[in-house]
Amino acid sequence: MKKIAGGILILSLVxxxxxxxxxxxxSKAFTSPGLKNSKIKMKQDLLCLMMAYSEYITDIECADNxxxxxxxxxxxxxxxxxxxxxxxxxxxxxxxxxxxxxxIYPLAPVKNLMDANFDPGRSRVYGLLEEVYGKSRQQxxxxxxxxxxxxxxxxxxxxxxxxxxxxxVMQELIPLMEKRPDIRTCVLPCSGTYNYRYISDTNRLSxxxxxxxxxxARDNRDYWKWASREEGQNRLASYPEELVDIFERNNFIWxxxxxxxxxxxxxxxxxxxxxxxxxxxSHNSEELWYKGVPLEETSIKSYIxxxxxxxx
Numbered sequence: 001m002k003k004i005a006g007g008i009l010i011l012s013l014v015x016x017x018x019x020x021x022x023x024x025x026x027s028k029a030f031t032s033p034g035l036k037n038s039k040i041k042m043k044q045d046l047l048c049l050m051m052a053y054s055e056y057i058t059d060i061e062c063a064d065n066x067x068x069x070x071x072x073x074x075x076x077x078x079x080x081x082x083x084x085x086x087x088x089x090x091x092x093x094x095x096x097x098x099x100x101x102x103x104i105y106p107l108a109p110v111k112n113l114m115d116a117n118f119d120p121g122r123s124r125v126y127g128l129l130e131e132v133y134g135k136s137r138q139q140x141x142x143x144x145x146x147x148x149x150x151x152x153x154x155x156x157x158x159x160x161x162x163x164x165x166x167x168x169v170m171q172e173l174i175p176l177m178e179k180r181p182d183i184r185t186c187v188l189p190c191s192g193t194y195n196y197r198y199i200s201d202t203n204r205l206s207x208x209x210x211x212x213x214x215x216x217a218r219d220n221r222d223y224w225k226w227a228s229r230e231e232g233q234n235r236l237a238s239y240p241e242e243l244v245d246i247f248e249r250n251n252f253i254w255x256x257x258x259x260x261x262x263x264x265x266x267x268x269x270x271x272x273x274x275x276x277x278x279x280x281x282s283h284n285s286e287e288l289w290y291k292g293v294p295l296e297e298t299s300i301k302s303y304i305x306x307x308x309x310x311x312x
Contacts, residue, residue: 040289042068042080043307044279045101047290049128050303052251052270053160056132060310068311070097072131088117093204095123105253105276109241113233119258121272124207133157133210137196144194144211150174155194157211162268165250166193166214172246183240191215191264200225212268222263232261239263248273 049070050057059071069077081098084090091099103120134140134157145158147166156163177184194211198204207213221227221235236256244254251270255262278292290304 039311043289043311045097046307047303048271048274051274051300053132054299055160060306062310074131076131078125078127092123095125097125099123100125101275104280105272106257107248107276110257111237113229113236113261114257114259116259119260121253121267121269122258122260126205129210132160133212140210150188155211162212165268169246169250183243185217186240186243187216189217191218207267214266215264218264224260235263
């Protein structure tokens with residue numbers, strides 16, 4: 001009897017380990033793997049940021065105290081790691097660039113809600129967004145352009161190829177919606193794009209305030225504040241993978257891959273998609289830290305050279 005009980009216990013432990021391993025594939029945040037690999041992760045983060053905002057980031061600077069900064073076209077310096085120990089909540093409310101890039105967005109299809117504190121891309125460094133898309137309502141609105149949809153058009157930020165990327169999405173979606181009623185009902189009527197507003201119950205601007213997010217057709221199960229996790233799970237499981245894939249291929253992240261789920265929400269965040277596309281959750285110090293990026297592009301080779309020179 002003891003042998004049977006022991007066997008059951010071992011099988012249970014094996015099953016639990018397998019379950020945890022599978023769950024962590026998409027749901028755990030990146031945790032510091034040591035100094036050497038942390039430096040590799042920093043280089044990868046900076047490379048993805050420079051690739052994503054090539055028109056706006058001009059340099060990297062390492063100060064005498066070891067602090068690393070992105071230097072923007074305006075001359076503004078944005079710190080990579082402010083060296084503060086933060087809770088999950090603070091990483092959302094007041095992130096540095098390292099916090100923003102910490103969690104790896106899963107590009108593979110998902111059918112289950114993420115863990116509660118897994119929100120890749122939900123941390124936003126507003127200093128960066130302001131430099132790229134506008135520092136005030138007036139500046140943002142001067143950068144808006146119209147993107148044609150099915151029956152009307154939407155305002156979206158014309159900087160950094162944001163509007164161009166949304167237009168590419170719409171060009172793929174319009175013919176697909178004619179064949180796929182399930183996709184059409186998820187897209188139309190769109191709930192909106194540009195709206196200069198704050199995130200509910202916070203003093204932080206919504207990405208909609210920068211004109212870089214679109215909410216598709218609303219369902220009451222779409223948002224973590226409107227619905228239970230069970231309701232959100234049911235909605236997520238039925239959401240068309242093809243719709244999500246089109247947005248992701250055009251550098252949008254999906255709020256359905258957040259623990260604080262926001263299933264109707266898509267946000268233009270090229271740095272998050274580039275990190276997922278080229279590096280995933282790999283930080284192998286035995287390989288070239290930039291392995292996988294398209295080295296045939298001259299600009300990318302120059303970014304790598306700059307990063308290696310400054311971060312020796």
